[in-house]
Amino acid sequence: MLCNKKIMGVILAGGIVLFFLQGCYKDKTVVSDTGAVITRTVTFSGDIIPIFNKSCSLSGCHTGGGKPPDLSAANAYNSLKVGNYFNTNNPESSVLYLWLTGKKTTQMPVGGMNKDYNALVIAWIKQGAKNN
Structure with a gap:
């Protein structure tokens, strides 16, 4: 009888541990916050293009002939504008930001961005x- 109580106690404790551990599961899609609040003027050529160069076009994914949008320095702005990837009236709904x-879907770049x-x-x- 004492042995059965010990076994039931171990099973119950194991069940509780498993219940709490399932909350530690990491999904492939990670929603990240935006980080620091930016109070200075952000320029496309000085701030955004270097991000694209480092994170999006360097791998060849979003360059001419790759997956849209073309984020190469020469084509990025027009590609984003024509493709409606940003919404200045509601920035948080911008496709670029959601990616x-x-x-929106799997975080881009794959593995997340700074x-x-x-x-x-x-x-x-x-x-x-x-x-600019």
């Missing part, structure tokens, strides 16, 4: 998404 944060880069992108969109 970067993983709120939160400070996300903050720069959303600040740029909020500032009017200018080709």
Whole structure:
């Protein structure tokens, strides 16, 4: 009888541990916050293009002949504008922002982006998404 109580106690404790461990599961789509708040002017050529060069076009994924949008330095702005990838009236609904944060589909770039880069992108969109 004492042995059965010990076994039931171990099973119950194991069940409780498993219940709490399931909350530690990591999904493939990670929603990340935007990082720091940007208060300075963000420029497309000085801030956004370097992010694209480092994270999106370097791998060859989003360059001419790759997957749209073409984020190469020469074509990125027009590709984003023509493809309606940003929405200056509602920046948080911008397709570009939703991809970067993983709120639309698998987070881009795959594996996620630096939160400070996300903050720069959303600040740029909020500032009017200018080709500057």
